[in-house]
Amino acid sequence: MKKLRTIGFDADDTLWHNERFFNLTQQRFAELLRDYVEADHLDARLLEAERRNIGHYGFGVKGFTLSMIETAIEVTKGKVPASVISQLLDAGRDMLDHPMEILPHAREAVEAVSQSHHLVLITKGDLLHQERKLAQSGLGELFDAVEIVSDKLPATYERIFGRMDGGVSAAMMIGNSMKSDVRPAIEAGSWGVFVPHDLGWDLEHAEPPKSSRYHALQDLSELSALVAKLQ
Incomplete structure (x- = not known):
């Protein structure tokens, strides 16, 4: 398993x-x-x-x-x-x-793990705008579920991942925000994976967690190797 x-x-x-x-x-x-x-x-x-x-x-x-x-x-x-x-x-x-601009390695990373795992997009922001960006990205068909939420808290990940096969302990959240993507996912009991971006919003800053479930990647090209390691 x-x-x-x-x-x-x-x-x-x-x-x-x-x-x-x-x-x-x-x-x-x-x-x-x-x-x-x-x-x-x-x-x-x-x-x-x-x-x-x-x-x-x-x-x-x-x-x-x-x-x-x-x-x-x-x-x-x-x-x-x-x-x-x-x-x-x-x-x-x-x-x-503004036209959509996909980040390097994003498509390849999502496609690679979509073959073997249940994928869910979890994003904050305006509903119509986020739906439009996802449609423009061409990545929508690779996700099994899309969740556009008002905030990302431990309870958010407990609710979303709790519905999935294996629950929160068998889930991983990947993102560029330590505050919204990584720390609350780990607090909920999942893995949290930080992928840095050159630009960051001050309100999303937080210190890395001290947890065995925390991982940091240089970019999404390293994701497949991490996923294989955790199997």
């Missing part, structure tokens, strides 16, 4: 690029407000707004856009021109419409 039966994949910045578009939009945001506030201070204020608003708007482009607008109003003391608000809305729409 296999020790590992279910493999969960994060989507954004694990299978396809995501954070780079947020960074580019944040640079555009700073340019629009350069006459009102220094870029470093603006970044800190935006991060504060995002942290405040996650519980209201959730994760993803729409919440980010609303946080930019809120920050613009705050730092200008309500003097931000309507033209700037309009451009921020345009920036949000541009992010939603």
Whole structure:
């Protein structure tokens, strides 16, 4: 009987690029407000707004856009021109419409393990946007299940992996976020596999867990060897 039966994949910045578009939009945001506030201070204020608003708007482009607008109003003391608000809305729409870019080794890694394991995509964010990105990626048919969730907590993985053959102890979660993909999956009783991305969101930072169920890869090209090792 296999020790590992279910493999969960994060989507954004694990299978396809995501954070780079947020960074580019944040640079555009700073340019629009350069006459009102220094870029470093603006970044800190935006991060504060995002942290405040996650519980209201959730994760993803729409919440980010609303946080930019809120920050613009705050730092200008309500003097931000309507033209700037309009451009921020345009920036949000541009992010939603940006073409999908799959990360190196992602397709090969998913295809390789799809032959022998039950695969589930577990991602946070706006439902329609995540569904659109998955469709554009061409990877959707390789997954046995797709879960678009409001947050990733130990209970999230207990619920999802608990329904799978072998339960949480026979499952693995792979992702670029130590906070959302790795630590809570391990706390739930699964394996957690960290695959770093060059860009990271400050609100997703966490220290690596001290657990025998924790593994780190340089990139997804190393996944097949790890899966074989755990059988």
